[in-house]
Amino acid sequence: MKQWSTRGDGLTRRAFIALLLILLLVGCGGDTPAGTPTAAPTATAGATATLPQPQVIVPRPENATAAATATAAVVATTAPPSPTPTSGPLNEPVPVVAKGGASCEDYPCFDDVAGWEARIQLPAGFQATYFAHVNGTPTSLTFGPDGQLYVALYEGQIVTIAADGTVNPYVDGFLVPVALAFQPGTGRLWVSSRVSYTEAQVSVIEGSQISQLIGGIPCCYASMHAANGIAFGPDGYAYLAVGARADHGEVLNSEVQDERHPWEASILRISPDGRQVESYARGFRNAYDIAWDGSGRLYASDNGPDFGPPEEFHLVVPGGEHGYPWYVCDNCFPPPAGVTIVPPRHELLAHSAPTGMTAYLAEQFPGYYNNIFLTLWSAFEGAQKIVRFGPGGEGMTDFATGFAAPIDVTVGPDGSLYVADFATGIIFRISYTG
8 A cells, every 4th residue: 555645744644554554444453452432521421331232133044035035024114215316327437636746745735725625526516625624533424413523533532523614522532433323313323443452342422421332243353344334224223334353254263254253244233222133134344334325225335355356335135145255266265055145236446445435315416316425445546536326326436536545425414425534634525516
């Protein structure tokens, strides 16, 4: 991976972290001391409570068809909405932006507002603005019911950003928080993070209290691959992506990894109280994020093995086996007899590191309803951009280019897209101006 060139502007530290850790995806990271999440100085922390351990339900169907039938009654508790007929054709791919010639050599300095706004390339009618800058390394972002943007930082903090771009502390003390999601109709903020480099967790922040909702989540391949993206489904349940503990199912700690932990390499379905956890779909090596569209369909990105096959974009089949650990390589495992592998909707550039994902269910962007946006995080040539998929995952095109390391994307109350850049700490806003 190529280093971002800097001249003492604050980018160097983030670039070093990125190179050393390969952000939660494929590289090795140094241990960070585990800590109990605590409220930031601006809030009063309540006692941390641990809820009862969840009831584990692990369906193991023989193939995806049987799995879909077996789980249909579970996932159809609420009829999903129908998409509005406002989705148009995909845009022509926007141009790639070359490195070099910027205020900090390869890229603009993180405080070069005009330089960054000029660098981001978008389809005609769209504009990128420099919304805010966070003092840390963002990993995830979501809007709260209060209209503020909540941003998780690799260093362990969660901050809020007001409508005018003002950044304030919210809570501190997490170990690598990766995903944020508000439970619909509540002020409960779900957070996925580590307990250690062998265990991950999901916590809930409600008011001034931080509680562990679920512990014992398997973690971590190469110090990475833990509890990842969280998305609430049309049934009101939370869905959590959990990475695998090995690269491609090889022997790890004397345990053959094709005999998986029931939760690893899966998307889990979790009751709102956290007391029921079931495997909803399996076979995801490291799905960093997941997203539901307006038609009740779930999508997942997946990071491919280290030996270099393509990354993947999936339309998730309930109960299906989506690939891991059955790859084609000299020391890989073939799928067992009777197991049907669900193919990806799209293959992506190897090592492009697909990360944040969101479904566009607003009205500001004409012709974009029910489209999916996905960030490609890595500094490999051909990544560092946002790609767009049509409804149902049909079609793929480059929507936004020119970032240093886009890590997550979400839709704001105003209908704009908000993008967090891992390398710079910049939060961009993408709006339609006509």
